[in-house]
Amino acid sequence: MIPSSEHPPGRAVRTRHMAEHLHGFLRDLTDHGVGVSVAKKIHFLRAVELSEHDDLANLYWIGRISLTTSPGEHEVFDPIFWRWFSATPAAPVAKPEPAPPDDGPAAAPNAARDSADHPHTLADRGTGQAASPATRPGRLTFRPTTAAEAQLIALLRRDLPAALPRDVSRRRRPARRGDVLDLRRVMREAARTHGEVLSLRWRHRPSRQRRITLLIDVSGSMKQHSADLLRFGHAVLTSCERAEVFTFGTRLTHASGALRAADPDAAVEALSAVVLDADGGTRIGTALRDFLTNRRFSTMARGAVVIVFSDGLERGDCSAMTDAVRRLARLSHRLLWWSPLACDPAYRPVTRAMAAITDHLDALTGVCDLRTAHDQVTSAFSLVRGPRVRRHHSGV
Template identity: 45%
Template structure:
């Protein structure tokens, strides 16, 4: 079989490249229409995987798509069906080598022991996972480890702090007046219907006035937690705080973000905090990875349901604000979130240092849109901020805004 000369440049028809690009774009749109979420980050990873692998068979293209797009078991059937529609059946997807290796007829006992000892034990596998996800956690990155994140057990002292937070939250969360009037003693509006019905029992005489008022109710709470590598030391306690918020505040929502946005409200509603954190392992696959704050917040605000929930709510962002690359998307998303929310509070572990100033490009650009910027690195500092009703700010004082 003749082989191509490596010194000869192969020309590619630009029309073929354009058709291929259009076909891949149609494939991604079909996945979205079929119910499989393919945000911009996944699309970028998919194209980067194609460039890196340069698949020459349908099976290779199939595994590139699975590795970059499918993040849950429920997504596999949807992906498989759409893939067959666009590229056919990936019959070579299961092939590893051209020919299977011939099994030896006889094996000595020593070989058996050596073969058994070559496979890592359970503890060793866990050590390998820890090695893959380890790092200093001091810089923002761009990659995503795509490995399940395991959180440690909650200590007895942490449980005690969580109980204190739960007791303080009802008083700390801002309140808003209800749109409906209810009977009460506050003299806000005369309850004409109640006065009329009572006067019928006294031959038309008005003996006592009845009143209606608009009672207050807690505002909704939206918690956004940064789980990137630079926050790996703090995200477990931040998730425990979010678990307490969901158990205390009705209608609260929690999202995590690193290189992608993940809604974790349902998983964190489990009564036991440790089981709730364990259930996040198959969901939050970008933990301890890179940081794409702007893209994650932009994706959040693209959901009309989230926009409706954020309007007039307390929005709490737990992040160090170390955005990677261009900060334009982050500035625009934070500005819009600030206009929607009743109060936008940013908790950063870096702000625990009294000498901290928001001098990074991202934080310097968005600090004017925040109602408060405070230092929170664990449950104890979170309790201190809750006791100050989310309003304490460090040395600098961001512009305050009045909301209805």
């Protein structure tokens, strides 16, 4: 697939466009947290170049084998691949197999899932479009922002910068008054006056706003609250000096770039092309673990105010979620958990997952819309200042 002098001009142009498309696909994988190293990129491109088959199924398996190393990366790889290389990916079609009479309708999904584990399912289909191992993911679709919501967003933009705590920078800057003498500036000015020191110059460590990092649950159980929480994330990104927003359902997505648009509706519309697991299942522990194991992402939580928007309804074993929350609490300046379930005065964190993480949270409070989020910003954000005190209760 590499152009050469023997190829006609049209072939060279098509090959160049294909190379640009492949590199864009690799960048998209990296942006979504797949660890695509330079060596993996070289192996993938070399395998594509040497491949004797040009069908889509062959390209899929070359990419999956050479670029991914874990089941979590497989789940991220599949929807991104079909978004780049197929307009209408479909779920794999299972070969008919005899099933016990009492299995009923539940046998079909299991057969389809099992067929995705066998390479011949794709290889027998030519292009492979009808045999994608991933179903079409959920897309974010919300109604336009109302006038009342726009007013709340404006209030959040006004109040958020003052509510966040400030931190002292590690780097010193020139200042009129400070605690450290700026010897370089003093000597430089003295050289202009024949060695006479006429004035002293100082350096100090200026204060800056602490980073705020949001982790927003967009799974099916949070569907009715996702719109307001993402609009809150947009308000944070457009008003705070250092802010980052991530979404998670079955996978982690860095959503800051899409949400930086000036208009809230335009930001959410841009987000629909990035968040591919909306309104589906939830794997809180896996998403938080992926956040912490990605070095670029974990630095965004170090010394930051971290807010997790989730109902905490983890499925299966909650040990991954507990370990991730414990580590996130040590890494952050404050760890706040905002749950729509906690808006009920009778709510208590009695589920296995929430009971296990409560002692690691600085606060567990109820937030379900923009109004309750603004109330937390104006009234309860005081706990992010001063010495850290662990709260061994729900805080509701």
